[in-house]
Amino acid sequence: MLRFWFSFQDPVPPRTYFRHGLGLMALKYAGDAALILLGTGRWWTPLDYLRSLSFLLAGRFSGAPHWLIPALLAWTLPFIWIGVTLTLRRVLDAGRSVWLTLLFFVPYLNYLFMLALAFVMPTKPVSAQAAAELRPGDRTLPGALLAMGAGLAVALMMMVVSVMARGVYGLSLFMGPRF
16 A cells, blocks of 8 residues: 555556545544644544634634644645645546646645546546656656655745745745735
8 A cells, every 4th residue: 555655656547546535535634633632622624624724723723732733744744745646646547747736736626626536537548658758767757756845845935934924824825925
């Protein structure tokens, strides 16, 4: 399972994408709920994922111990990696552009995108030339990892600037800080 979740090697057909995504979502929710209950004594609901960060910080996380946010971040990182690898491989399996994988990071739209990958976009055979270009271990993999790392660095910088320095969570976080 770990090799399947953390690698770029196997294609991910729609049914497999849905099944693994649903299981991972349940596991992620259970971990989040347990950490938040332990840290705040409050129950975390699935609807809380749809709320703004400012609402959560003022309400759900008020009075939370200092370790809670770093613990939630540490718990979330493997799920981000797994989500990206599964989504990237599912996009390739559907014969679509790898750039669509970026929709995984767009709030609210990502839910619709994942449902489309699971139910709307069928598996599409890949040409021999495209398959040769996307072989695991080929030189494209280090470039892809470097691109993901650069994207993560930009996202973290935007989060620090927007949320922590300016106290704003919203469109400016995703479109760039307004100065």
